[in-house]
Amino acid sequence: MANGGSSSDPAAAPIGVFDSGLGGLTVVRQLSRAMPGEAIVYLGDTARVPYGIRSLATVRQYALEDAAFLLRFAPKLIVVACNTASAAAVEALEAFCRPVDVVDVIRPSAAAALAASKGPIGVIGTEATVASGAYERAIHAIDPRRRVVAKACPLLVPIVEEGRDEADPIVLSVLSDYLRELQRLRPGAMILGCTHYPLLARAIGKLMGPDVALVESGESVAAEVQRRLRAAGLENLGKSGGTLRCFTTDNPQRFAQLSERFGGRKIDVVDLVGTDELRSAIEPADRGFP
Amino acid sequence: MANGGSSSDPAAAPIGVFDSGLGGLTVVRQLSRAMPGEAIVYLGDTARVPYGIRSLATVRQYALEDAAFLLRFAPKLIVVACNTASAAAVEALEAFCRPVDVVDVIRPSAAAALAASKGPIGVIGTEATVASGAYERAIHAIDPRRRVVAKACPLLVPIVEEGRDEADPIVLSVLSDYLRELQRLRPGAMILGCTHYPLLARAIGKLMGPDVALVESGESVAAEVQRRLRAAGLENLGKSGGTLRCFTTDNPQRFAQLSERFGGRKIDVVDLVGTDELRSAIEPADRGFP
Known part of the structure; x- marks a missing residue:
């Protein structure tokens, strides 16, 4: 000790x-x-x-x-x-x-997303996080009827680690590709389910629009x-x-x-x-x- | 035994x-x-x-x-x-x-690139491979005067592992971004210095043009x-x-x-x-x- x-x-x-x-x-x-x-x-x-x-x-x-x-x-x-x-x-x-x-990091973000909106909840994360279904389970443990759509975004971690800027056209085209389905969902809140993603929060916010509350694990x-x-x-x-x-x-x-x-x-x-x-x-x- | x-x-x-x-x-x-x-x-x-x-x-x-x-x-x-x-x-x-x-995998590819062309040699690889300078050393051990330009392409491995097709617009825009400098070099040969890259060889070949001999480690x-x-x-x-x-x-x-x-x-x-x-x-x- x-x-x-x-x-x-x-x-x-x-x-x-x-x-x-x-x-x-x-x-x-x-x-x-x-x-x-x-x-x-x-x-x-x-x-x-x-x-x-x-x-x-x-x-x-x-x-x-x-x-x-x-x-x-x-x-x-x-x-x-x-x-x-x-x-x-x-x-x-x-x-x-x-x-x-x-x-x-999962249960607090799930609770924060539920508190932020009554609408569907989007989740983005790594391959393993999304495949585990952990966010869906954490959200449904509190509100079993809430709609959740999760999308794996495997290129975002290497993009952040490469040091690319949020305004880089490649960053924007990769994000547009990953977020297309979630944009159609029109979620009330979206969980940035990976510690690297806050570094792309501005670009993600722009693509998702001002009505989507972004939930960062850290906060x-x-x-x-x-x-x-x-x-x-x-x-x-x-x-x-x-x-x-x-x-x-x-x-x-x-x-x-x-x-x-x-x-x-x-x-x-x-x-x-x-x-x-x-x-x-x-x-x-x-x-x-x- | x-x-x-x-x-x-x-x-x-x-x-x-x-x-x-x-x-x-x-x-x-x-x-x-x-x-x-x-x-x-x-x-x-x-x-x-x-x-x-x-x-x-x-x-x-x-x-x-x-x-x-x-x-x-x-x-x-x-x-x-x-x-x-x-x-x-x-x-x-x-x-x-x-x-x-x-x-x-390095020395055979270096020798193959030198044999394929008398022009400058381009190299693409991971961050660590490029930072090590190993291809330059292997090439210069045979021909100390040959010009070599190496470029790290950290997103290509995750792109291949994600299973994206060579015709995917994101693959093409990432490749264009990485290869810009090497296109200007007009190399005689280019080494695909990572075992994942042969899966992108067609797209790389198209961007570099028919005069550039692509050297794959495997061969x-x-x-x-x-x-x-x-x-x-x-x-x-x-x-x-x-x-x-x-x-x-x-x-x-x-x-x-x-x-x-x-x-x-x-x-x-x-x-x-x-x-x-x-x-x-x-x-x-x-x-x-x-």
Whole structure:
């Protein structure tokens, strides 16, 4: 428990956040905006990104290893910032991390979309997220009659990572192609079901029109995290002084370079943690006893 | 040595081929076409694909693990069908596999491009392959004065994996965008420096014009493999009867589904080998003693 906050103040413990790569920094950005006093420990599993093309069993295994690593920091809550990991592993993660609370990106966005509109709901995401049907399940768990149409958009992540601008004609033609069906649906709300998509929000908003409420994971997750911490008396009420410590499983230089695009600020110090170390973190003897 | 061919006939031993994923099946297709009697063992490391965004040290480690696994089959030769692994690790692989011969995808394509034309040479590839400068080095090792221009095309792999047709307007606009600079170069030959690109060869050929010789890794690698086996007296001269055994580190179903697109034939039986097993294959005690 050595790396956590002061043992006398449970609210000083960090929030752990993991993602398959850098996209989760868009969630970190919203967490820091909503709760500027919180300490955040972030793990980006860049050695095994993207999770979106792996089998569910493999994604579940990786997600548990990521969570086991974060548990070493004695966090007060863990955020699964990766849509694919949320879709594949949220129940397994909740069981594994207990008594530490787990917030995924899917259920808060589903609830936010339902709250934003009474109309049909559109969802865009990676191949694996859409194939999992996780957003439909989360929406129908609250409102079984709501119409949901989900569309996989596999080129958007590489487009964002290539650094193409929202005004790039290729970005616009790819988006037009993917969104055609959703435009016809005339949804009341549309969930950007991948952490990379907020970087294309302006272009998506233009194509969908002003009547469609766009739901970004980051904002709805931050609101849910704040609600849970408040309920548990664990919120750090500081108006500033928050910290961010980043770990990555490969290529810390690339992580640092790309961090500003996703997180809105340059992160200079990124620590490397090998996937061998992640794997060893999940040995039963290690669980919760760093 | 149990899994190799008949111990009495070294020419009956298999050819080992590895790639980060499925793209290497385009190389297998050319090997089988040129040498229809050969037994081929293929490993696609789909649990850790794509190699093209990893650090060189990580790619080198993965490549050695892949080769160690193939060495269990007592192959007569190993083909590195992955451009990124060829760029990052060919010397390490040669040292590791000795006395088994190693053929990479870069040097044969460089030689084929030089043989095809006296003009400038264009190269397209992934981010990591282009950043490595491996094609320039291979070309300049033969002809130091030849002009080479390489262009990274990160969207082409996801476009091919999404299954978009060559006539898709998005494919054409992405290609036009990437190839603009190379069109101005008016190259004599252009290397398709990624195993996925042969699936876009017609569209690329149309954009570059009939005077540009397109060099596909598969063909030049198959010719090089045949030359080396012949020189060593290890060629299997059978006109048919070749076999293909496939292993993948994740999601054998997805491998089987996509195999036809890359390899030109449906592969029904794909065996799963875990990355844990690959890692253990590289233990010194295991080397060459399966």
